[in-house]
Amino acid sequence: MERRHTDESAFESWLAATLERLDPAMAWLGVVWALVVGYELAVELTPDARQVLMVVGWVAWAIFLLELLAHLVVAPNRLRYLRRHPLQVVGVLVPALRILRFARLLRLGRALPAARVVTSSYRVAGTARRLLGSRLAYIAALSAVVIVALAELAYLFERGAAQPVFDSFVDAVLWSVAVVVAGQGSPVPSSLVAHIAMLAGFAWGVGVFATVAGALGAFFIDERRERAEREPQPDVGGQ
Numbered sequence: 686m687e688r689r690h691t692d693e694s695a696f697e698s699w700l701a702a703t704l705e706r707l708d709p710a711m712a713w714l715g716v717v718w719a720l721v722v723g724y725e726l727a728v729e730l731t732p733d734a735r736q737v738l739m740v741v742g743w744v745a746w747a748i749f750l751l752e753l754l755a756h757l758v759v760a761p762n763r764l765r766y767l768r769r770h771p772l773q774v775v776g777v778l779v780p781a782l783r784i785l786r787f788a789r790l791l792r793l794g795r796a797l798p799a800a801r802v803v804t805s806s807y808r809v810a811g812t813a814r815r816l817l818g819s820r821l822a823y824i825a826a827l828s829a830v831v832i833v834a835l836a837e838l839a840y841l842f843e844r845g846a847a848q849p850v851f852d853s854f855v856d857a858v859l860w861s862v863a864v865v866v867a868g869q870g871s872p873v874p875s876s877l878v879a880h881i882a883m884l885a886g887f888a889w890g891v892g893v894f895a896t897v898a899g900a901l902g903a904f905f906i907d908e909r910r911e912r913a914e915r916e917p918q919p920d921v922g923g924q
Contacts, residue, residue: 701759704752711752715808718745722805726798726837727854750777775804798841799878806834821900828865828893835886836861839879846875865890 721738730738753773760766767774813826840857843849850872851857863869864886874880 697759700755704755704759707752711748712808712812714745714748715805716812718742718749719805719809721745722798722801723833723837723854726802726841746777749773753777773804773807799838802834802837802841806830821897824893824896828889831886831889832861832865833858835864835882838882839874839876842876842878843874846879848875850874861886865893 721741725735725738728734756766756770757763809830810827813823813830836854836857839861840851840854843851843857851860851874860872861882863871864883868887868890870883870887874883
């Protein structure tokens with residue numbers, strides 16, 4: 686019994702070390718998956734191209750599933766791990782719903798593609814957090830992820846509207862940039878989800894502006910303090 690416990694501990698240690706070594710590769714796989722999701726939304730695909738992207742998507746999903754199972758094996762508390770990584774779990778469950786054809790059963794419509802957009806964007810954000818040491822660089826990368834994700838969601842739901850406001854995915858991206866960077870929501874989308882995406886873009890833009898302003902203020906305060914420390918102090922006693 687003791688030997689079996691020792692073998693399990695050794696396996697878990699090896700698995701944890703393997704997951705740590707594979708972490709950069711998994712991060713970049715998340716980026717590739719996000720690009721596949723965006724390309725599927727933005728481009729009218731031929732049957733052959735759709736087949737290739739479907740295979741790529743399922744291979745990525747299988748790898749993500751194995752990653753999740755491995756993390757559950759080495760996690761001290763599996764339920765807590767699932768609670769702390771809900772989007773990772775959703776990213777694994779969404780393709781499973783497609784396999785089981787729950788989309789037709791539950792009438793989810795475009796909810797499943799939207800979930801793929803959210804979960805793939807979440808993985809790209811995790812990649813930026815791992816690779817970028819600078820806080821401002823991370824915020825800039827995360828803002829780019831948000832802009833593309835909002836554009837994908839708005840384009841996805843506007844595409845089925847009675848009077849869509851976007852002629853192409855490029856129009857949706859330009860609209861999303863204007864929403865986040867300039868606080869401009871024109872043209873106003875007609876679908877509810879696109880409206881929610883627009884409001885989320887406004888909120889993100891305000892939050893980024895406040896964060897950057899605070900960082901710049903702290904930088905100038907630190908610069909002034911360092912300059913004052915370097916300057917020679919006047920002799921108060923006059924001796």
